[in-house]
Amino acid sequence: MARITSSAILLLPALMAASILAATPSKKPQRPVHTYSIVARDPVTGDLGVAVQSHWFSVGSIVTWARAGVGAVATQSFVQPGYGPRGLELMVSGLSAPQALQALLTVDDSAAVRQVAMVDAAGRVAAHTGDKCIRYAGHHTGDGYSVQANMMLTDRVVPAMARAFEAAEGTLADRLLTALEAAEAAGGDIRGRQSAAMLIVRGQPTGRVWEDTLVSLRVEDHPEPLPELRRLLTVQRAYEAMNAGDVAIEHGDAAAAMRHYSAAAALLPHSLEVRYWQGITLATSGQLEQALPILREVFAADIHWVELTRRLIEVDIIPNTDEGQRLLQRILAAAPEQE
Numbered sequence: 001m002a003r004i005t006s007s008a009i010l011l012l013p014a015l016m017a018a019s020i021l022a023a024t025p026s027k028k029p030q031r032p033v034h035t036y037s038i039v040a041r042d043p044v045t046g047d048l049g050v051a052v053q054s055h056w057f058s059v060g061s062i063v064t065w066a067r068a069g070v071g072a073v074a075t076q077s078f079v080q081p082g083y084g085p086r087g088l089e090l091m092v093s094g095l096s097a098p099q100a101l102q103a104l105l106t107v108d109d110s111a112a113v114r115q116v117a118m119v120d121a122a123g124r125v126a127a128h129t130g131d132k133c134i135r136y137a138g139h140h141t142g143d144g145y146s147v148q149a150n151m152m153l154t155d156r157v158v159p160a161m162a163r164a165f166e167a168a169e170g171t172l173a174d175r176l177l178t179a180l181e182a183a184e185a186a187g188g189d190i191r192g193r194q195s196a197a198m199l200i201v202r203g204q205p206t207g208r209v210w211e212d213t214l215v216s217l218r219v220e221d222h223p224e225p226l227p228e229l230r231r232l233l234t235v236q237r238a239y240e241a242m243n244a245g246d247v248a249i250e251h252g253d254a255a256a257a258m259r260h261y262s263a264a265a266a267l268l269p270h271s272l273e274v275r276y277w278q279g280i281t282l283a284t285s286g287q288l289e290q291a292l293p294i295l296r297e298v299f300a301a302d303i304h305w306v307e308l309t310r311r312l313i314e315v316d317i318i319p320n321t322d323e324g325q326r327l328l329q330r331i332l333a334a335a336p337e338q339e
Contacts, residue, residue: 035052041119049200052074057194068202076115129148135151161186197218201213261274306332309332
């Protein structure tokens, strides 16, 4: 059996990086695609996230990478997308974020134009800003996070992001978005703004990959991508509350369902979807008089909700009993008369 020497062990990260980058077709960088971003680990939950804003279409499709229980990566400037999935693969193999980034940079002959940041499941961070990135360019690493930017209008962007993230409260999503907003307030991308994205995964995988992604939002093309990203985050939270209400209904807990649906309605007061299910839950839990004004408003806005209500008895959301039939008729009486 061949003996592995200590020098060979030291070369393994670079050899692994070379091997996995070989699977990514090499293209000569043409233009800097991306601008400012943040990678971070939540110290309480262990969740891992990455968020970005750019004057480039669909920035999230290239910059943001994360895997539950592994890490998060932002790859930008003259972007090499392979740093994302390949960096995660190296972390899966046992390398820390600093080791994975260094291994990839070692085998990248265009490292001078790259800007990359990584955080791993232990909160170790690493960042690289090549000396050929367009100014203002730089990064700052802190406890469990890294902020980085290139082609900025001013040199105040990176410090502003770091201060904002460290001072921010709330969930990881709130703190990531606060950092992006601070970057924009400090001048942002010299070219302006176009798209934004946020990706957050669990710190510990559940074994059910469909449950491991907590936030996956992308604003592909918008005149104000950060306000739109914040709006989408609010919509997601409302629908999470709706989903929790649905689960409560499945378990026969109408009171809990009503709390969740009410929370969703508070987040999205003008959503017919949210208002409708709030009304139906009230009606089916013995609070018809409180439900009817809500349902009347929904029916007046869009008559198709009336037809949907008729179908609810087919699947026992409204019980298919004599009492349920009477309830259905009382609900339908709230619909506007058809000409």
